[in-house]
Amino acid sequence: xxxxxxxxxxxxxxxxxxxxxxxxxxxxxxxxxxxxxxxxxxxxxxxxxxxxxxxxxxxxxxxxxxxxxxxxxxxxxxxxxxxxxxxxxxxxxxxxxxxxxxxxxxxxxxxxxxxxxxxxxxxxxxxxxxxxxxxxxxxxxxxxxxxxxxxxxxxxxxxxxxxxxxxxxxxxxxxxxxxxxxxxxxxxxxxxxxxxxx
Numbered sequence: 001x002x003x004x005x006x007x008x009x010x011x012x013x014x015x016x017x018x019x020x021x022x023x024x025x026x027x028x029x030x031x032x033x034x035x036x037x038x039x040x041x042x043x044x045x046x047x048x049x050x051x052x053x054x055x056x057x058x059x060x061x062x063x064x065x066x067x068x069x070x071x072x073x074x075x076x077x078x079x080x081x082x083x084x085x086x087x088x089x090x091x092x093x094x095x096x097x098x099x100x101x102x103x104x105x106x107x108x109x110x111x112x113x114x115x116x117x118x119x120x121x122x123x124x125x126x127x128x129x130x131x132x133x134x135x136x137x138x139x140x141x142x143x144x145x146x147x148x149x150x151x152x153x154x155x156x157x158x159x160x161x162x163x164x165x166x167x168x169x170x171x172x173x174x175x176x177x178x179x180x181x182x183x184x185x186x187x188x189x190x191x192x193x194x195x196x197x198x
Contacts, residue, residue, distance in 0.1 A: 006065035013061035024053055027070055031077050038081045048084060052077045082146060133183045141176035144169055
């Protein structure tokens with residue numbers, strides 16, 4: 001299946017409009033549904049879905065076939081939704097960097113061994129379950145999870161955008177991961193997040 005998708009993606013990247021139309025028709029409803037669950041606004045979801053397929057068309061040549069095409073498109077969709085959410089957030093405040101003994105600025109270290117929620121499973125069902133639980137988190141927990149786990153920002157960047165100290169970010173992230181583990185484990189052990197630091 002992935003081999004067939006890779007061939008179709010390669011054809012689309014070379015300008016084969018029929019190949020891209022096939023991809024669009026096959027995955028449109030899936031991506032629209034995925035986005036609607038994140039943004040919870042049908043009109044925004046329609047607009048974002050079109051944006052996702054535009055990006056997919058532009059970057060189709062980067063699809064490597066290591067994951068199925070639907071998962072690749074959902075990753076683009078998730079990142080597109082996050083970009084839209086960021087534009088709606090309040091301006092961030094600056095956060096000072098640490099200084100070494102010789103006065104050079106150093107990035108704040110943010111060690112955290114907790115696994116990323118979206119890395120817990122390769123299945124669509126598992127990914128959807130995790131996204132559902134992320135959406136149920138309180139806003140202050142959800143924001144750090146999205147910034148750190150989904151957008152893969154550094155601890156310092158999360159602190160800037162969340163307008164709170166690094167220590168607060170770390171404690172919120174740890175607590176959020178704990179909530180996600182507890183929420184997912186009873187329903188399906190295969191979807192449960194491994195303990196932090198495992």
